[in-house]
Amino acid sequence: MDLGLIDVVEWQTTVDLRTGRAVEAEHPLLDLGRRLAREHPYPGDLAGGGDRWVTDVAIAVDRAYRPGLMCLDYAGLYFPPMFGRRPLDEQGASLGATFREIDRLVAETGFQPVIVGLGELTPCCGQIDTSQLDGMPVAGGMSVRYCGLNRPSARDLSWLAAQPGVERILPIGEVRRELGGCGAFYDAAPEYIVAAREGWIFRGVNTGTRKIHALPAHDATIPVHGLQRPVGSLTEIAAGVLEMAQERRVALILVEAVGCATFPLHFAPVDNTRGWYHYAVGDAQYLAISTGRHFVEFPYPPGYRYELYDDEVKP
Numbered sequence: 001m002d003l004g005l006i007d008v009v010e011w012q013t014t015v016d017l018r019t020g021r022a023v024e025a026e027h028p029l030l031d032l033g034r035r036l037a038r039e040h041p042y043p044g045d046l047a048g049g050g051d052r053w054v055t056d057v058a059i060a061v062d063r064a065y066r067p068g069l070m071c072l073d074y075a076g077l078y079f080p081p082m083f084g085r086r087p088l089d090e091q092g093a094s095l096g097a098t099f100r101e102i103d104r105l106v107a108e109t110g111f112q113p114v115i116v117g118l119g120e121l122t123p124c125c126g127q128i129d130t131s132q133l134d135g136m137p138v139a140g141g142m143s144v145r146y147c148g149l150n151r152p153s154a155r156d157l158s159w160l161a162a163q164p165g166v167e168r169i170l171p172i173g174e175v176r177r178e179l180g181g182c183g184a185f186y187d188a189a190p191e192y193i194v195a196a197r198e199g200w201i202f203r204g205v206n207t208g209t210r211k212i213h214a215l216p217a218h219d220a221t222i223p224v225h226g227l228q229r230p231v232g233s234l235t236e237i238a239a240g241v242l243e244m245a246q247e248r249r250v251a252l253i254l255v256e257a258v259g260c261a262t263f264p265l266h267f268a269p270v271d272n273t274r275g276w277y278h279y280a281v282g283d284a285q286y287l288a289i290s291t292g293r294h295f296v297e298f299p300y301p302p303g304y305r306y307e308l309y310d311d312e313v314k315p
Contacts, residue, residue, distance in 0.1 A: 148303010
C-alpha cells in the first residue's frame with residue numbers, strides 16, 4: 001500500500017493513495033513525517049518565510065533520514081508578484097534571499113546541488129473570457145495559458161481567432177500530428193486546444209477568482225546549474241540527476257519565477273518546449289523534469305474534463 005500523510009497544521013491524517021480514504025498505519029517513516037510536519041508548520045504562500053521553511057524541513061529530513069536524493073521546490077519568488085504583493089521590478093532582494101537559503105541547505109547537508117530555474121514571470125496583459133462561448137470551454141486552474149474547447153460553433157472559432165490574446169487554435173488531430181504522445185492523452189483531450197499569447201490567460205467558470213498581476217512567461221529555455229554533463233531539454237534533467245546520484249548525494253532544487261535573465265549562478269540553458277507548447281510552473285513542467293517524459297505522455301491534457309474522468313472510484 002502506498003500511503004500519503006496530509007498535514008494542514010490543525011490536524012493530520014494518513015490516506016491510502018489508491019483510494020484516497022483514511023487508514024490507520026504505523027511505520028518509522030510515517031512517524032518521522034508526522035513529527036516533522038508538527039514541528040515545522042508551513043507559514044503560507046504569502047506570509048513570507050516559505051523558502052526558509054523549505055530549507056529548515058530539508059535539513060531536518062536530512063538529519064533524521066540521510067536520503068541519497070532529495071527534491072525541493074522554492075516558490076517564494078512566485079506568489080507575491082503574481083498576487084500583487086510585490087512588483088516584478090522589486091524581485092532583486094528576494095532573489096538573493098532565496099539563493100542564500102539554497103546556499104544554507106548545501107552548507108548544512110553536503111548535497112551536490114542541481115538547480116533549475118522554472119522560468120521568468122511577466123506582467124499580466126489581459127484575460128480572455130470564455131464564459132459567453134456557445135461550446136464548452138475548459139479553463140480551470142489559477143493561471144490558464146491553454147484552454148480546452150469542445151463543440152464550438154463557427155461563431156466561437158471566429159470570435160477566438162479575433163481576440164488579441166489568442167495565439168493559436170489547434171484541432172486535436174493537428175496536436176497529435178505535431179506533438180505525438182500516448183493514446184490516453186488524446187482519449188481525454190478536448191476537440192481543440194487554444195493557446196494564449198504571452199501575458200494573457202483564459203477565464204472560465206472554474207478559473208481561480210483571485211486577481212492575477214503576473215504570469216509565467218513563455219520561456220523557450222530555462223537555466224540549469226550543477227549537472228555533470230550537458231543536456232538539451234528539460235526532459236533530460238532526470239537522467240542526468242540519477243547518474244550523479246549513483247556516486248554522490250544529490251539535491252534537485254527547483255526555483256520558481258527565475259529564468260535565464262535572472263538566474264544568479266552560471267548555468268546552461270535547456271529547451272523548455274515541446275513544439276509550440278511552452279512549459280511553465282505547474283504539474284506538466286514538474287512531471288517533465290522529474291520523469292523525463294513530455295506532457296503528451298500523460299493522460300492529463302489541457303482542457304481535461306475532471307468531472308467526466310475523476311469519479312469516486314478512480315485510483
